[in-house]
Amino acid sequence: MSDRPGSDPTGLPARRAALAALTAVDEDDAYANLAVPAAVDRLAESRDRAFASHLAYDTLRWQGTLDWALGAVLTRPLDAVEPALRRVLRLGALQLLRTSVPPRAAVSTSVALAREVVPSGRAKGAGGFVNGVLRNLDRRRDALPWPDAEDDPIGHLALTTAHPRWVVSDLMHRYGFDRTRTILEADDAPPGVTLRATGDRDALLEELAAEGLDARPGALPEAIRVPGADPRRLAAVREGRAAVQDEASMQVARATGAGPGDRVLDLCAGPGGKTAHLAQLVGEDGRVTAVELHPHRAELVREATRRLGVEVDVHVGDATAPPLPDDARFDRVLLDAPCSGLGTGRRRPEVRWRRVPADAAELAGVQRRLLDAAAERVAAGGTLTYAVCTWTAAETDQVVQWFDAAHGSGFEPGERRQLLPDTDDTDGMYVASWRRR
Numbered sequence: 001m002s003d004r005p006g007s008d009p010t011g012l013p014a015r016r017a018a019l020a021a022l023t024a025v026d027e028d029d030a031y032a033n034l035a036v037p038a039a040v041d042r043l044a045e046s047r048d049r050a051f052a053s054h055l056a057y058d059t060l061r062w063q064g065t066l067d068w069a070l071g072a073v074l075t076r077p078l079d080a081v082e083p084a085l086r087r088v089l090r091l092g093a094l095q096l097l098r099t100s101v102p103p104r105a106a107v108s109t110s111v112a113l114a115r116e117v118v119p120s121g122r123a124k125g126a127g128g129f130v131n132g133v134l135r136n137l138d139r140r141r142d143a144l145p146w147p148d149a150e151d152d153p154i155g156h157l158a159l160t161t162a163h164p165r166w167v168v169s170d171l172m173h174r175y176g177f178d179r180t181r182t183i184l185e186a187d188d189a190p191p192g193v194t195l196r197a198t199g200d201r202d203a204l205l206e207e208l209a210a211e212g213l214d215a216r217p218g219a220l221p222e223a224i225r226v227p228g229a230d231p232r233r234l235a236a237v238r239e240g241r242a243a244v245q246d247e248a249s250m251q252v253a254r255a256t257g258a259g260p261g262d263r264v265l266d267l268c269a270g271p272g273g274k275t276a277h278l279a280q281l282v283g284e285d286g287r288v289t290a291v292e293l294h295p296h297r298a299e300l301v302r303e304a305t306r307r308l309g310v311e312v313d314v315h316v317g318d319a320t321a322p323p324l325p326d327d328a329r330f331d332r333v334l335l336d337a338p339c340s341g342l343g344t345g346r347r348r349p350e351v352r353w354r355r356v357p358a359d360a361a362e363l364a365g366v367q368r369r370l371l372d373a374a375a376e377r378v379a380a381g382g383t384l385t386y387a388v389c390t391w392t393a394a395e396t397d398q399v400v401q402w403f404d405a406a407h408g409s410g411f412e413p414g415e416r417r418q419l420l421p422d423t424d425d426t427d428g429m430y431v432a433s434w435r436r437r
């Protein structure tokens with residue numbers, strides 16, 4: 001990690017952009033992978049953009065650990081500090097604890113930002129407060145009471161891998177201490193860009209190489225890994241020869257077994273990444289029907305499929321009672337259910353801090369209702385595929401065990417797979433399939 005103050009000698013514009021991204025995530029519930037590029041794009045220099053992006057993502061990712069460290073030096077609870085100053089403190093604490101930025105620069109830029117985010121009459125007080133807290137943290141950084149791995153393994157992993165305790169504990173039940181550590185560390189590493197070729201992959205690989213990009217084939221025949229690319233600048237993406245998609249999502253469409261001529265039902269389709277891939281797999285002789293609850297997300301499905309030149313029937317409606325003829329049955333039914341989304345942590349590190357344990361249990365109830373409705377639509381001999389972009393036991397193994405118990409007489413179990421960032425270098429997606437007897 002390096003200190004890259006960029007073109008502006010104070011390094012303040014980059015930090016201001018990072019703070020703007022943190023504010024958008026906090027106040028507008030924006031996703032990091034949209035808010036960070038939007039905020040840092042205003043910077044003219046690419047090294048400033050890289051520095052600001054790094055600060056923003058890492059502050060979101062390390063929030064729990066930063067809050068714990070700040071809590072050790074604050075005289076009042078961090079929750080009682082007004083949100084704008086809390087964000088400035090987190091950004092400053094990140095620089096002190098997890099970068100090689102000189103402490104003096106970390107503190108002085110944070111003081112300047114603190115003065116900017118409060119009404120002018122309170123600027124001096126806010127600056128003094130942030131100065132005091134961060135200088136105190138800098139003095140005590142080597143004396144912080146890090147939990148010991150033996151005495152408190154969950155607390156240790158929570159603070160050293162930047163995940164909430166309940167997430168660590170849930171994963172430890174499935175994978176044990178050592179594997180949980182590698183999964184969570186991989187969840188903290190920024191992902192490279194992955195593309196799905198919509199036509200000839202080899203031609204696309206050549207095109208990307210000709211643009212000077214390090215493009216390599218992924219594990220699936222349509223996947224391409226382009227680690228350092230900015231997908232927004234790729235002509236292939238603009239022109240529909242490639243779609244930006246994690247390889248785990250491609251594995252889900254593949255797990256349905258969809259092939260030429262199939263009739264596919266994609267429940268919970270928005271924003272349509274998997275719908276477009278399914279349409280590609282079934283070709284001109286097949287047909288994909290998509291259902292999405294929210295009209296604006298159904299519109300995204302239409303846009304995603306139009307951009308790729310494929311035709312899909314898109315319906316706005318609730319997948320527990322899909323707006324389809326009663327007797328409509330499909331060769332392949334995909335339920336890519338709403339979930340806690342923890343598996344997308346590489347791109348959206350804020351999600352882990354937004355979720356609480358009760359979310360997983362509540363979502364599991366929704367997932368079961370959706371799966372009941374999805375099962376009804378599978379034709380004899382057809383397949384049902386369940387997917388979520390998470391790894392909580394409640395939303396993965398336990399949903400599948402429930403389905404086997406409730407529907408085992410009608411459905412034969414097929415592949416079950418938890419994709420994970422450490423072994424698969426993908427998002428953490430879970431996928432399970434059945435065949436209707």
Ligand SMILES: C[S@@+](CC[C@H](N)C(=O)[O-])C[C@H]1O[C@@H](n2cnc3c(N)ncnc32)[C@H](O)[C@@H]1O
Pocket residue numbers: 249267268269270271272273274275291292293294297317318319320336337338339
């Ligand atoms: C995990 S996302 C699906 C991602 C999508 N399959 C893709 O690959 O782009 C879940 C989607 O389900 C939608 N949704 C939630 N509850 C629903 C319901 N009861 N019926 C239909 N769609 C629903 C959400 O709006 C969201 O767009």
